[in-house]
Each structure stands twice: as structure tokens, then as C-alpha cells.
Amino acid sequence: MSRKLISKARGYYVGEFPPKDEGGWTRARRGPRRNLIKIEAVEHLDIEERNRLLYRLYQEKLREYEDEIKQQDWQKEKARREARACSVSKALERWVKGISTINSPLTVKDYRRSIELYLQFIGDHKLSDFNLDHNYAYIQALKEHKNRGKSLSNTTIHKHVRHLGVFLKWAYDNDIVKKQFNLKNVRVHQKDMETVDLDTIHYVIDETIKRAQSAKDKADRLKYKNLVRAMIMAKTCLLRAGAIWALPLQNIDLKNRVVCIRSVKELGWVSKSYKEPNKPINDELFEFLEEDLKERNPEERWYLDKGNGEQWRKDRGDISREASELLKELGIKNIKPFHHFFRASVMTEMINLGVDLHAVQEIADHSSITTTMKYSDSRRINQRKAVDAIPKKPKT
Numbered sequence: 001m002s003r004k005l006i007s008k009a010r011g012y013y014v015g016e017f018p019p020k021d022e023g024g025w026t027r028a029r030r031g032p033r034r035n036l037i038k039i040e041a042v043e044h045l046d047i048e049e050r051n052r053l054l055y056r057l058y059q060e061k062l063r064e065y066e067d068e069i070k071q072q073d074w075q076k077e078k079a080r081r082e083a084r085a086c087s088v089s090k091a092l093e094r095w096v097k098g099i100s101t102i103n104s105p106l107t108v109k110d111y112r113r114s115i116e117l118y119l120q121f122i123g124d125h126k127l128s129d130f131n132l133d134h135n136y137a138y139i140q141a142l143k144e145h146k147n148r149g150k151s152l153s154n155t156t157i158h159k160h161v162r163h164l165g166v167f168l169k170w171a172y173d174n175d176i177v178k179k180q181f182n183l184k185n186v187r188v189h190q191k192d193m194e195t196v197d198l199d200t201i202h203y204v205i206d207e208t209i210k211r212a213q214s215a216k217d218k219a220d221r222l223k224y225k226n227l228v229r230a231m232i233m234a235k236t237c238l239l240r241a242g243a244i245w246a247l248p249l250q251n252i253d254l255k256n257r258v259v260c261i262r263s264v265k266e267l268g269w270v271s272k273s274y275k276e277p278n279k280p281i282n283d284e285l286f287e288f289l290e291e292d293l294k295e296r297n298p299e300e301r302w303y304l305d306k307g308n309g310e311q312w313r314k315d316r317g318d319i320s321r322e323a324s325e326l327l328k329e330l331g332i333k334n335i336k337p338f339h340h341f342f343r344a345s346v347m348t349e350m351i352n353l354g355v356d357l358h359a360v361q362e363i364a365d366h367s368s369i370t371t372t373m374k375y376s377d378s379r380r381i382n383q384r385k386a387v388d389a390i391p392k393k394p395k396t
Contacts, residue, residue: 006036006054012035036057087124088119110163196341208231237279238342241337244338247304273367
């Protein structure tokens with residue numbers, strides 16, 4: 001049965017036109033509709049004359065409709081050509097503007113840095129010209145690049161290339177590049193989780209306290225005092241370095257024995273995964289905070305404060321660097337202070353002591369129990385149990 005192209009609706013003769021996409025007419029599918037003329041305007045005509053008029057009006061509307069489609073297609077093609085001519089630097093600004101609405105400033109900064117390195121090493125070019133030769137050249141340049149006199153680790157190189165992949169995926173979604181790329185990347189060695197026992201953690205804290213007490217230089221005394229604060233908070237609350245760095249004193253509630261983790265607009269800091277938990281204060285932390293807060297100047301605002309209401313360190317990464325240098329001085333090398341030395345080590349001890357995994361997950365603010373298990377040093381625990389089970393040589 002042929003499709004009825006002209007019908008009546010709401011006082012008008014209405015024309016129905018073929019759908020503009022490639023699918024065209026299909027069964028039970030309606031095409032775009034346009035009003036041709038009011039019914040009352042042609043009621044005085046006989047049927048044959050009315051049909052000729054409606055046919056002519058339908059053809060006129062059809063030509064208008066086809067012209068609209070051509071104009072739309074031309075605009076799309078023009079936009080596509082302009083997009084394909086977009087340089088890496090211009091695409092970067094568009095990309096950053098978009099991701100800034102849904103990501104933390106630190107994440108955006110990290111993404112931007114990876115593409116800025118690409119521009120530095122490979123140069124600015126039409127993003128649509130990207131190919132795997134650029135991929136390989138970028139990896140080689142990252143391998144040769146030195147940051148603060150040191151070569152980049154494979155983990156860091158892997159991160160930059162992965163960010164480039166995210167950028168190219170966005171470019172494909174926005175019709176800037178013609179295809180999706182399966183970028184080649186360096187291999188990252190899968191190492192066992194580096195952790196330490198509680199005795200080592202206590203040793204480091206005790207040595208830092210001694211340095212704070214014996215330091216003659218005011219800057220050194222402040223440094224060690226703030227490192228002690230950071231270490232105690234990391235050990236007892238499993239806080240990440242960023243949360244400690246951005247912690248205002250007003251978010252420490254001794255009355256209710258909680259540390260409130262909140263995003264801080266003033267610093268542009270957002271809590272990881274946008275979680276804003278209240279961390280319970282145990283007896284060890286409560287006693288430390290009671291004494292520590294008594295010594296504070298009234299103008300102090302931050303947990304890690306200069307003593308005058310200013311942050312001790314403006315860059316949160318400096319806290320980790322200061323702690324890493326101290327650990328090296330104490331003979332502990334190649335371990336991330338607030339990532340593995342405190343968080344992973346304490347989680348491992350908790351799990352080893354039989355603390356419920358879901359409780360550890362909540363304290364660590366992990367979205368998945370799988371993540372908690374990755375951060376626990378389960379391989380070391382299991383291997384220690386296995387080797388301890390090996391029968392000893394009988395005494396003679």
C-alpha cells in the first residue's frame with residue numbers, strides 16, 4: 001500500500017517528506033511534516049483542481065526541504081573541514097575547557113601537562129594528521145626527557161601516553177580525527193606493594209619528633225613539626241597527602257572526635273572521587289591534637305600552617321617531597337611516603353590483624369573492595385605465611 005503523502009491535521013493540509021537520513025522511508029516510520037495550506041482556503045475548489053494545487057504546493061515544499069538538507073549538510077561538512085584543520089594546541093584548549101567542568105583542577109592540570117609535553121617534543125600540527133609515528137616519537141622523547149635532572153620512570157611515561165589517548169578519544173568523538181587510535185605504550189613493571197611494619201612507622205615518627213625538638217633553625221623546626229602532624233594524621237586516619245595539605249583547622253572537631261574532609265574552593269582542591277567523609281579520631285590522634293592545638297597561634301588556619309594563617313607549603317606535592325627526603329635520610333628509600341609508607345602499610349597491618357575488609361575499605365575511602373585488596377600487601381602476608389609453614393629441620 002502506497003504511503004499517503006498529503007493528509008489533514010489541525011485545520012491544514014499537511015505534506016509528509018522522506019526522512020533525511022540514509023534509512024529513508026521504512027514501515028511505520030514517519031517523515032518530517034510541513035503545513036501546505038489551510039483546509040478552508042481550498043474547500044471551494046473541485047477535487048481535481050484541489051489535488052493539482054496540493055501537488056504543486058507539495059513539490060514546492062519538497063524543494064524547500066531538500067534545500068534545507070543541502071544547507072545543513074554543507075554546514076556540517078564545513079564544520080568537519082574546520083575541525084580537521086584544528087591544531088593540537090587549539091584542540092587542547094577546547095578539551096581543557098570541557099573537562100574542567102567535570103574534573104578536579106589537579107586532574108585537569110595533569111592532563112594538560114601531558115599534551116603540553118607532546119607539543120614541546122613533537123610540535124604543533126593539524127591534529128587530524130596524527131598517526132602512530134607521532135605516538136612512537138612521543139614515547140622516545142619522553143624517555144630522553146629529564147625532570148629535575150632525572151629520567152622519567154616508565155610509570156610516568158605510561159601516564160603521559162595514556163592521557164594522550166584520552167585526548168585523541170575526545171578528538172574522535174568531536175570529529176577532529178577520522179579514527180580511534182590504539183596507542184602503543186611502554187610496559188610498566190608490576191611490583192609487589194612496598195610496605196613497612198608498624199615499628200618502622202613509629203621509628204620514623206619518633207625521629208621526626210626528635211628533630212623538631214632539637215632543631216635550632218626556625219624553618220627546620222617548623223618543617224619537622226608539620227611533618228610530624230602530617231605523619232600522625234596519615235597513620236591514624238589513612239588520609240592522602242592532598243587531604244592533609246588542604247585541611248583547615250576548623251574541620252577538626254575534637255568534641256565529636258571527627259576530622260571532616262571537605263573540598264576547599266580557596267585552594268582549588270577537590271576531595272578524591274568527590275567523597276567528603278568524616279574521619280573518626282582515635283585515642284592516639286585525640287591526645288596528639290589536644291596538645292598540638294594548645295600550642296597554635298590564634299591566627300593559624302591550616303593543619304599544616306606557617307604559624308601565621310598561611311599554608312606551610314603552597315604546592316601539595318612539596319609535602320610528599322619533604323617526607324621522601326626525610327625517609328631517605330633515615331635509610332628508607334624508594335617508597336612513597338603517604339601512598340605506601342602510611343596508607344598501604346597501615347591497611348596491611350589492619351587486614352593482618354583481622355579487621356573486617358569492608359571497614360578498611362570505608363576508612364580508606366575506596367569505591368571498591370578490590371582496590372582495598374590491591375593496596376593491602378596481601379602477597380607479602382600470604383608469602384610470609386607460606387614460608388613460615390615450611391617444616392624446620394629437626395634438631396639432632
